[in-house]
Amino acid sequence: MTALLSFIHTCFMRSYRYGPPTFVFILGILFVYSVVPNPVMASYAFSTIFLFIVSAVISYTLIDIETVNQESVTLLHSGSLLKLYMSKLLYSWLFSIPLALYAILYPAIFHKFDRNPSLEELGMSFIYHITATWLGVALACWFSSKFIRSRVISFLMLSVLIVITLSVQGIKDQLPDALKSVIVLFPPLNSIINVMVDYESTSLFSKLWVAGASLLYGTMIAVLFLLMLHKRKLDSSH
């Protein structure tokens, strides 16, 4: 899998497609922290949402980084479609980790907060950033051209899904009590954000649980995606 990761890295770096989402994120964080002071965990909650969106865009771009012909060649050499797509998902996630570190360390090092964050806050914020990133990656892979041919439609659908994910709390409030449990099917990003906003008053179990739930949710939909691909192979590319 290291060889696949290396090939995907070379293709992604030399395509320059990482440029727009990465630079928007870097400049966005610089802009947001241009005004000081800022509350620690609420600011990290914002950068978590921002990174969730950016990682979804990176995953959406990377999942179709190869042309149909090149993908056929890579698949035959690797011997497994699952291995190829697991590498793409893993690379999308790994690519976002330096961005998560930047979002955590830049404001902490350059004193952009109203106080110095504790080590626990730094550690937990990093975990929340990378779990939200995994959620973004796992959601966006479903909008591959394998499943939706039109890139315009797939991008619009992904945008709608991101908006829904960010509005889960609002949707929950509007739903009648009998249907409120349906909300468990939605991506649990809002649980992370709620915990970060009320960090001081949240129990340790809840702090860890929201991160675990997001990881589990992301893993489940990624596995489902891989199973669908395994069944179809490269059929949709015909």
Added chain:
Amino acid sequence: MNALLTLKEVSKKYGNRDVLTDVSLTINRGDCIMLRGNNGSGKSTMLRIVSGLIPISSGERLLQHSNLVIGYTPDRLSKLRMTSTEYLTHMGRISDIPKKNLNNRIRELHEFFSLEPSHTLNMTHFSKGMLQKTNLMQAMIKTPDILVLDEPFSGLDKESIAHLLNSLKKIKSQGTSILAAVHDPLLASQLESRTYWIKQGRIWMDNTQNFSDQSTVFFELEGLVEQETLERLSGLFSDVTWKTCDSGHLLFTIMQKDYRDFLLEFIHKGGEINNLTRKELKP
């Protein structure tokens, strides 16, 4: 079982459309098989099924053993922003070839296909011939049992075709089986192969082919014709094949027996001739 790969009554459907119906084919070691047929006849689908890239709707695909190495060259390799050496190194590493063997193999393949290994020239600047050589090199990075080629000569100049033909003859002599979709009957004959036709999703062997004892004349017509006429011509002349060129024109391959009637019908229906070439297959 001596066959490397066997397709047994394989069918492939996309929705309600039958692309291939009850196709059976056996590939033995050292076989050279040419697939011919019009655009959209199902040649590429069949190659992708043989390579195991797409699932079949019904039938069976049997391999001699699970470690069978299949090299696949698509009709066009992507112009990636990397040199041929970098590209082949990536493909070799993905295939789990040890680093030392891989470097030697890449050097060997560059020599075999007479392609200068450059450390600066990216594939984005490659000619069609260079790209096709790289395409074949990636398919042979692990010596394949079966080499599957999708239109390997498409868009190449005469010199590149001659070189490629020579390379394929050498590959064949080394015991690798070749399955190729080709348009040009001349090229099909040069590789001492057996030819199969795919028409309307069904496959049958070309028994009329006898290039060895007499010369065969055929014509290539490049031109434009309306879709309705194209369908009529395809129905009337089942042995005439056509494909779309990069220029957007259609390239028809017409055997001598159909030449007169086809041309009359073509012109009568308002077809526009851009170029007409007579070709000969010599024994």
